[in-house]
Amino acid sequence: MSPATAVAPAATKALPQTSRAFDVVFTSDPACVSQARRTTRAFLGLWNVNGELAENIVLAVSELVTNAVEHGTGDVGLRVRYDDDELRIEVTDGNPTPAELRAVGAEAVSGRGLFLVAVLARKWGVSKDGKTTWCVFRVPGRRA
Template sequence: MSQSTTSHSCPERAVERSTPSCPRTTVAPIGADAFQAAFTPAPSAVANMRDSTAAFLSRVGVSGELASSVVLVVSELVTNAINHGRGEVEVEVRIADGAISVSVTDENPAPAVLRQAGPDDTSGRGMALVEAFSDKWGSSGEETWCEFRYDTAGSAA
């Protein structure tokens, strides 16, 4: 059974909280090698998911460039879900079978699309970053996922 805590500020493991600066968010471990979060879309959720992902990776011994890459990709996928998705956003980060997998879901049936942003565009590079930093990625519409090869030393394979 997962344990979680409740708080009215925005720490990484707060559950079922809602304030003007921090949307209702549920973050819970799901076993020793995974965590998941669900939240209402709000820009402040991006930083919370970066912090939660970094804390999880640190707890399981993943650090350095690999951890930074995973945190960056979580940030981009969550931002994409908030800006282009619908409804509640869910994030899952899991380590299994030599890989770190990241899954972000929302209720928009349209898949995430890799596009070429122009030099003056202020957005549109998120999926290009996901493609560049992860080993593989995909989108079925409601779910966009990626995977990083992982070795037990905490670095990219």
Template sequence: MSPATAVAPAPATLRPQTPHAFEVAIAPDPVRVAHMRRITMAFMRHWAVPIQLARDVVVVVSELATNAIQHGHGAVRLRIRHTCNELHVEVTDDNPAPARLQAAADDDVSGRGLFLVHVLARGWGASEDGRTTWATFSVPAGRS
């Protein structure tokens, strides 16, 4: 079809877009968490997210992806949306049991990941079906 005769899609087929977003799926292999961190940091730089906020987001992505790999089922999906005042991180797997914050004993070698998410993010939680754990971060004014 030539450009002069091209037909635009019907408005009902158009989907609203966020200003910035990306999504990636990985095999449930612990070595893939490092790939998610690198991908996330690359997008944080591209979106001009302040470095300390970007580092916090990368830590949260790492913790949520690790939890999904250790306790989930199937592929692990990461989605990050960036609007002018917020970053929203979602990690999804096929386990319907939602992530829960638990207290780790002093001598435990793991179990502090969701505590880090709780401390670094503005808010966090799990979807109603338990398959997605999310975290939100405030973006400083003037940094979109």
């Protein structure tokens, strides 16, 4: 019988903190707006982003995805990244015409979505190629 040998434990390395993120692509259809809201709400819950902030983020996703469905071409991409104290939403469609704020009349039944995003988010913008509209929310007090 051979004598027992001591085995040193394997060296361990601290893994870097990974960002919290998800990407999803929808067929451009009005039904994808509710799917985008549900998906976002589920991830926000996993990331402990709740309350009024979570509702504002879901509303921004809803408005940006709706714009992509109504004005875009091809599939609609939704990417949400949560790093440190910031949550970034990006919605992509195939239309190179950039989204822009527009004045709408008091009687208009649509056209206020991007205005809502501009009011709720810390900042917003459009990619250089015009195909991605994004916004950023501050998320205070994230714990590791």
